[in-house]
Amino acid sequence: MVVVKEFQVDSVLYPRTWYNTLPLLSAVLFHPARARAMGVNLLAANTHNTSMHMTGPVWDMVLQEVQCFIWSLLYDSKTHSVLQYSLDFSMTTTQFLAYAAISVFCVLKVNSLDTFIAAVYEHAVRLPDDPLTLVSPEEALAFMNRNIDVLEGAITLAANQGAHIIVTPEDGIYGYNFSRESIYPYLEDIPDPQVNWIPCNNPNRFGYNPVQERLSCLAKNNSIYVVANIGDKKSCNASEPQCPPDGRYQYNTNVVFDSQGKLVARYHKQNLFMGEDQFNAPKEPEMxxxxxxxxxxxxxxCFDILFHDPAVALVKDLHVDTILFPTAWMNVLPHLSAVEFHSAWAMGMGVNFLASNLHNPSNRMTGSGIYAPDFPRAFHYDMKTPEGKLIISTLDSHPSHSIVNWSSYASSIHAFPTGNQEFKGTVFFDEFTFVELTEIAGNYTVCQKELCCHLSYEMSEKRSDEVYALGAFDGLHVVEGRYYLQICTLLKCETTDLHTCGGSVDTASTRFESFSLSGTFGTQYVFPEVLLSDVQLAPKEFQVSSDGRLFSLKPTSGPLLTVTLFGRVYEKDLASNGSPDLSTYSVKIIVTF
Structure with a gap:
């Protein structure tokens, strides 16, 4: 100020290291205002350090328009990070009132994208020869880097195709089936993202974290958000009541690095699946x-998807647009194959859903996809080849979703008269009530407890070598977890023997001209599934009406495996007394969900 007033200068040269502070003291707001108030040209050059908010704009906001002195912008069209701007000082100082107080002089507009390009990678993870063998930290890192080498190729390819974000699988960096002790060398201390850290720029700030450093650099160097699953470790006092005897917590952890390499999210898995004894669950669900x-x-x-917290809470309470879902999911037909259930969850909850699964056909692990509330944008299911798969598609940034009253239609009609006798069948250890579809077309109703399921259908032909049935289940599932279900399902039986209805079937020959399925659900959380032969989805072939009917829009493009309304009644999960006796079940599960 003294230089301008005392010596009557026309222009000020102003190198600076400026820390942006909104709302009044960001560089592009305050410095032009100061120039105008003082009546001088101001040539301001700032240090570019986004981790310290040292740049023209703040964070990854985009300067779409600055109405005043900004003459031009240079920015990356994919990441929308401003790289350079210049100021037009064509006006002379005589055009200004000296020392004028300017409180508001221009408007910054944040540019948001209506659509974005998403990528998920189904990774054929390299597994340790013996995950129970203790290895050194150096050996663990060398092993993890071999998997990250593969992920790097997928990340680079996705970025080159314009993807804004990529999701990689649960256990995709070190594998699975570890003990608590044998997983430890693979773990890193992952800080709270509030620390504002770019590991690629400052790798040793929180100790030795080479995996986080490499993931951060992959995100930064490719200008893409990277979602990965690694292990977190946190020391605790062994004398504390909840502290494990070995004095540490170990967490199955998702991390997200933004397009500048900054750690922006850390999530500790809440609902651990049976066999995940190497990890602890957090004290409270993390949203x-x-x-x-x-x-x-x-x-x-993964297994979180079957429970209210955090999955449902993120959508209903925090109103997210898109769910990121690393998973190690083993397909369980007829209702819990990966592409089937994950796409149904996206539709039922009204959000985008990016699901990245491991690829290990010998363990029935396959099925990744990019799902929108109206229909799947892209998906991959492959039990035949050993290779991974990169999937890329475009999604709406803020998807719309219609409200559905899932019991409205079914509760308003009378039960269809059914001359066929009901019978029992088992679906994933749950006893369903079934009725056989004996005609090429018809209307059927089947009930169990409070749930009645109504079906109207027409087959293209009634084959003698295939049997279809309508089933209902209203009860607590208690095998690999405890969760209350209400399910209406039209499905193909394994054979023509009715006792096989509900078993795992992945091929069929019968196409349907039409179907309409509804149920008297006691929950608003219902996930609509339509699955065709060879475990294929049916995009744009069906929809859900506002009164709760799942109906076809056209004849099925392939033979039908199942049409299902999969309902979850979260408040009844703890309704049954005591714990189930799992010894009565013969369950062969290596890793699922």
Whole structure:
């Protein structure tokens, strides 16, 4: 100020290291205002350090328009990070009132994207020869880097195709089937994202974390958000009541690095699957979200999807647009194959859903996809080849979703008269009530407890070598977890023997001209599934009406495996007394969900 007033200068040269502070003291707001108030040209050059908010704009906001002195912008069209701007000082100082107080002089507009390009990678993970063998940290890192080498290729390819974000699978960096002790060398200390850390720029700030450093650099160098699953370790006092005897917590953890390599999200898996004894569950469910220029994101892992927290809470309470879902999912037909259930969850909850699964056909692990509320955008299911698969598609940043009253239609009609006798069948250890579809077309009703399921259908032909049935289940599932289900399902039986109805079937020959399925559900959380032969989805071939009917829009493009309304009654999960006796079940599960 003294230089301008005393010496009557026309221009000020102003190198600076400026820390942006909104709302009044960001560089592009305050410095032009100061120039105008003082009546001088101001040539301001700032240090570019986004981890310290040292740049023209703040964070990854985009300067779409600055009405005043900004003459031009240079920015990356994919990441929307401003790289350079210049100021037009064509006006002379005589055009200004000296020392004028300017409180508001221009408007910054944040540019948000209506759509974005998403990528998921189904990874054929390299597994340790013996996951129970103890290895050194150096050996563990060398092993993990071999998997990250593969992920790097997928990340680079996705970025080159314009993807804004990529999701990689649960256990995709080190594998699975570890003990608590044998997983330890693979773990890193993952800080809270509030620390504002770019590991690629400052790798040793929180100790030795080479995996986080490499993931951060992959995100930064490719200008893409990277979602990965690694292990977190946190020390605790062994004398504390909840501290494990070995004095540490170990967490199955998702991390997200933004397009500048910054750690923006960390999620500890809440609902551990049976066999995940190497990890601890957090004391309380973590609701992890982050915002981008292409929507609000939430994240959870695998078995979490079957429970209210954090999955449902992220959508209903925190209003995320897109779910990120690393998973190690083993397909369980007829209702819990990966592409089938994950796409149904997206439709039922009204959100985008990015599901990245491991690829290990010998363990029935396959099925990844990019799902929108209206229909799947892209998916992959492959039990025949050993290779991984990169999937890329475009999604709406803020998807719309219609409200459905899932019991409205079914509760308003009378039960269809059914002359066929009901029978029992088992679906994934749950006893369903079934009725056989004996005609090429018809209307059927079947009930169990409070749930009645209504079906109207027409087959293309009634084959003598295939049997279809309508089933209902209203009860607590108690095998690999405890969760209350209400399910209406039209499915193909394994054979013509009715006792096989409900078993795992992946091929069929019968196409349907039409179907309409509804039920008297006691929950608003119902997930609509339509699965065709060879475990294929049926995009744009069906929809859900506002009164709760799942109906076909056209004849099925392939033979039908199942049409299902999969309902979850979360408040009844703890309704049954005591714990189930799992010894009565013969369950062969290596790793699922």
């Amino acid at each position: 992890v979200t982050f915002n981008t220029t292409f929507g609000k994101f939430g994240i959870f892992t």
